[in-house]
Amino acid sequence: MREGRTMQKPRLDCLTTLRFFAAAQVVVFHCGGKALEGSPWWVQGMFQNGYQAVIFFFVLSGFILTYSYCQEGNDSELRTSNKDFWIARMARIYPMYALALLISVVPYIYSTFVAHITPMPRFIGGILCVPLLLQAWIPKIAWEWNIPAWSLSVEAFFYALFPLVVRKLFRNTTPKAFIAMAGIFVLATGVFLLSVSQSGGNEAAVSETKYKFFAFCPVWHLPAFLFGMAFGRLFMIERSRILGDKIFVLVSSFLVAIFALHEKVSPIFLSAAVLTPLFGILIFSAANCGGIIQKLLSHSWLIFLGEVSYGIYILHIPLAFWCSRIWERALGHSPESNKAYFFIYFAAMLLFCCLTFVLFEVPARRALTGYLKTALKGKERSPV
Numbered sequence: 203m204r205e206g207r208t209m210q211k212p213r214l215d216c217l218t219t220l221r222f223f224a225a226a227q228v229v230v231f232h233c234g235g236k237a238l239e240g241s242p243w244w245v246q247g248m249f250q251n252g253y254q255a256v257i258f259f260f261v262l263s264g265f266i267l268t269y270s271y272c273q274e275g276n277d278s279e280l281r282t283s284n285k286d287f288w289i290a291r292m293a294r295i296y297p298m299y300a301l302a303l304l305i306s307v308v309p310y311i312y313s314t315f316v317a318h319i320t321p322m323p324r325f326i327g328g329i330l331c332v333p334l335l336l337q338a339w340i341p342k343i344a345w346e347w348n349i350p351a352w353s354l355s356v357e358a359f360f361y362a363l364f365p366l367v368v369r370k371l372f373r374n375t376t377p378k379a380f381i382a383m384a385g386i387f388v389l390a391t392g393v394f395l396l397s398v399s400q401s402g403g404n405e406a407a408v409s410e411t412k413y414k415f416f417a418f419c420p421v422w423h424l425p426a427f428l429f430g431m432a433f434g435r436l437f438m439i440e441r442s443r444i445l446g447d448k449i450f451v452l453v454s455s456f457l458v459a460i461f462a463l464h465e466k467v468s469p470i471f472l473s474a475a476v477l478t479p480l481f482g483i484l485i486f487s488a489a490n491c492g493g494i495i496q497k498l499l500s501h502s503w504l505i506f507l508g509e510v511s512y513g514i515y516i517l518h519i520p521l522a523f524w525c526s527r528i529w530e531r532a533l534g535h536s537p538e539s540n541k542a543y544f545f546i547y548f549a550a551m552l553l554f555c556c557l558t559f560v561l562f563e564v565p566a567r568r569a570l571t572g573y574l575k576t577a578l579k580g581k582e583r584s585p586v
Contacts, residue, residue, distance in 0.1 A: 211270065216488040216499040217262065218508030224255040224262075225511040228350070229518045229548065231255070237544035247464030253417075254461070254477055256353050259515075260423050261481040263357060264430025265489075267364055269438060277435050278373035284365045289574045291361045297566035298516050299354055301558070303333065306348050306520035320346070341414035349519050352418050359420035360427045367431065377439055381432040385479065388425040392475025395422060400469070426478045433482045437489055447495050450487035453480055506556075513555040513563060521551045 230238070231252025238246045271287060273279045280287060314325040328346030331337045337344050338355035345352060371380065398416050416422060457480060460471045470476060491499065525547045529537040537543035 211274075214266070214269065214489045215505050215508075216491055216496060217266065217485060219499040219501075219504040220485070220488055220508070221259075221262065221511040222504065222507040222514070224258045225514040227255045228252040228515060229551070230544075232349075232519060233522050233547065234544045236538060236541055239541065244462035247462045247466075248458070250464050251461045251472065254472060257423075257426055257474055257477050258481045258484075259353065260356070260360075260426040261430035261433075261478055262485055263360060264427040264432075265434035265437070265482070265485050266430075267360075268368070268431045268434030269489075271364075272368060272372070272435065272438060274438065277377075277438060278369055280365060280368055285578060286575075287365060288361060289571060289578070293567045293571040293574065295354055295357065295512070297570060298513050298558075298563050299335075299351065300333075301562065302348050302351065302516045302520050305517065306523065309520070309523045310347050338418045338420050341411050341418065344414050344418040348516070350516055354516070356418070356420040356423050360424070363424075364431075367428070372435065377432070377436045381429075381436060384425065384428040384432040388429050388478045389475050391422060391425045392473050392478065396469060396473045396475065426474060426481075429478050429482050430485070433486045437486055441490055445483065445487045446490045447487070447493060449483060450491055450495060453484045453487065456480065457484065507552075510552075510555050510559045513559050514552065517555055517558070518551055521554060522547060525550060 227249060230249040234249060238249060268277075271280050271282065273281050282290070310320070310325070310328070314320040314322065320328075324343055324346055327340060327343040328337065331340060331343055332347045332351060335355045335358040337346055338352045338359075344355075375383065395416055399413070457477075460467055464472070488499065526537050529540075529543060537547070
């Protein structure tokens with residue numbers, strides 16, 4: 203086995219920390235409405251961009267996978283086989299994904315058979331497609347069972363394509379040509395999606411279906427992933443000193459400003475056409491940071507929270523349901539009337555996710571990796 207296949211690459215701790223901040227933004231976006239009431243307009247604007255944080259995750263995914271799995275000196279080859287790559291990714295995402303579905307199965311059944319909020323066809327579609335990570339392909343069920351899970355359906359599509367992109371597109375393009383190609387793809391798709399979102403619709407049902415198709419279908423998010431891959435490839439080959447601490451501060455400040463302004467800026471600034479390149483530069487510069495910024499973002503507690511961030515992202519909606527029910531039973535009134543509830547929920551959710559990471563996610567990841575490798579190895583050896 204080649205040395206390049208076994209050597210571990212240096213950790214990019216700053217990027218791990220950024221994952222936590224992005225996940226926290228999504229949680230506040232989904233669950234922190236009451237807590238934000240009465241806050242300054244710029245604070246409310248900052249946390250009305252949960253969807254945009256998901257774009258960050260897609261760009262970061264492309265960057266990290268390229269950095270982690272492509273060989274040094276030969277970026278058109280993976281450090282592992284396709285099978286081992288897919289096993290590693292499945293083991294990384296599926297244990298917590300399944301746990302989130304398990305935690306939310308009771309409210310999902312309740313919403314269908316008791317509250318009659320979820321129509322039966324959507325419920326059946328969710329039961330069939332969500333465990334298989336297929337829901338993002340079907341607009342009407344993209345949000346079923348556990349809303350944040352739709353982005354994992356998109357990630358599964360990225361994982362399926364990643365080895366092909368590396369071995370075919372990387373081999374036939376230079377790093378800068380691939381960045382230019384990905385950038386054009388991002389710009390064209392982003393402008394198209396923005397024009398679609400501004401066009402509206404005549405009937406509410408048709409409009410909702412159209413919105414979900416263009417918002418969640420994996421194809422529309424592929425440019426962000428490819429752009430992240432392009433920057434990850436460039437980072438492996440030449441870590442430009444230009445994209446370091448100063449650029450990180452500049453881009454971070456600009457992103458904070460446009461998020462804070464939110465409704466006061468043109469929608470183009472909050473579209474994938476603009477945010478994808480900005481996130482790519484932010485990620486590249488964060489990976490290149492040194493000095494005080496690196497020390498701040500590489501604090502051990504922040505790194506740990508970054509490692510827990512996947513659990514925070516995938517579990518926060520199911521846990522919000524159960525926290526609200528416990529609150530109602532204990533205090534006799536809805537948590538929606540209490541502004542302090544969100545902070546109590548956030549602390550409880552964070553503690554649960556930290557414990558789950560240590561006691562379940564890491565052991566389950568290792569166990570599933572071992573099981574899949576053994577099972578698939580046995581199949582390869584078995585006679586036809």
